[in-house]
Amino acid sequence: MSTVVADLEREYLRDDLPEFRPGDTVIVNVRIKEGEKERIQAYEGVVLRKRGGGTRASFTVRKVSYGTGVERIFPLHSPAIASITVKTEGRARRARLYFLRALKGKAAKQMIKKRR
Amino acid sequence: MIEAILGKKLGMTNIFIDNQCVTVTVVQAGDCYVTQKKVVEKDGYDAIQIGFGDKKKFRETKPLNGHFKKAGTGAFYHLKEFRSGDQSDLKPGQKITAKDIFEVGDVIDVTGTSKGKGFAGVMKRHNFSGGPGGHGSKHGRAPGSIGQSASPSKVFKGVKMPGQMGNKRVTVQNLKIVGIKEAENIVLIKGSVPGSINSVFELKKSIKR
Numbered sequence: 433m434s435t436v437v438a439d440l441e442r443e444y445l446r447d448d449l450p451e452f453r454p455g456d457t458v459i460v461n462v463r464i465k466e467g468e469k470e471r472i473q474a475y476e477g478v479v480l481r482k483r484g485g486g487t488r489a490s491f492t493v494r495k496v497s498y499g500t501g502v503e504r505i506f507p508l509h510s511p512a513i514a515s516i517t518v519k520t521e522g523r524a525r526r527a528r529l530y531f532l533r534a535l536k537g538k539a540a541k542q543m544i545k546k547r548r
Numbered sequence: 549m550i551e552a553i554l555g556k557k558l559g560m561t562n563i564f565i566d567n568q569c570v571t572v573t574v575v576q577a578g579d580c581y582v583t584q585k586k587v588v589e590k591d592g593y594d595a596i597q598i599g600f601g602d603k604k605k606f607r608e609t610k611p612l613n614g615h616f617k618k619a620g621t622g623a624f625y626h627l628k629e630f631r632s633g634d635q636s637d638l639k640p641g642q643k644i645t646a647k648d649i650f651e652v653g654d655v656i657d658v659t660g661t662s663k664g665k666g667f668a669g670v671m672k673r674h675n676f677s678g679g680p681g682g683h684g685s686k687h688g689r690a691p692g693s694i695g696q697s698a699s700p701s702k703v704f705k706g707v708k709m710p711g712q713m714g715n716k717r718v719t720v721q722n723l724k725i726v727g728i729k730e731a732e733n734i735v736l737i738k739g740s741v742p743g744s745i746n747s748v749f750e751l752k753k754s755i756k757r
Contacts (some may be wrong), residue, residue, distance in 0.1 A: 434745070437559040437574050444563055463567065487562045487569075512567040547735065 440487040446509045454479050455522025455544040461514040481528045551633035552752040553577050556599035572742050577646035578733040581621040588757025595631045599624030644734045654725045660742040664715030674708040718742045
């Protein structure tokens, strides 16, 4: 990539977010604009994957809401993300945890549980 | 000031504007220099010729070096004439940068040479849907019928057929400028522009503005 483009991207990259990996359970605090007002909504779930580099990097968070699986893709460096907290670190043996979609409840939990 | 400038594509990326992800083309627009001013009395029409892309003098031919010497500029890879806009404030040798012409929020047209795709079939070139792939169908990616029978007993002009695709001068209209970096002459255009990285094109104020 051209250095000019890389320099341009650097301005938008965020270094205030914690490191997290696929398998971790995270709480993403999202800024939501409602008319004039702005509020923060928390979205909690398991990180299924991280992809891309530079400003294009994004990650997918999956949660089960009232029995229905919900997946949300966030641009990693988006200013709409107020903060990210890593709730629990997971143990994943692959980078893309798509197989979790087929699992429910304890079975899913077990696959990303940290063993000691 | 004229209403156009030459630029070079540096690449594409995403940036964030108002918490929204926006895909932009990063363009180096300028520095351009006025190399010649054409006037009605002498040349039959009014135009401003501008040069872009510094070239070493020893690489340039003598006649063109003389042309640049007259304007008092260095040599350039790209020369282009523009006829639109007010030209009275320009004189040969004058520098033109992107911020002289455009500001953030302006809508522009970009004219350049598109990426060459070679000799392409109708599916790629004209978005034909093609035939079924299986069940003994021999249609495949073939174009199908190109006209009627004994009447008119000819193929009409302009029927869409395979041929050279791309590597053609194209204009993309109504692209928005979402950022200008003055120091490096960088213009950020929302969306994509014709051509590959390092290709040179014209940035003009939109005709539909």
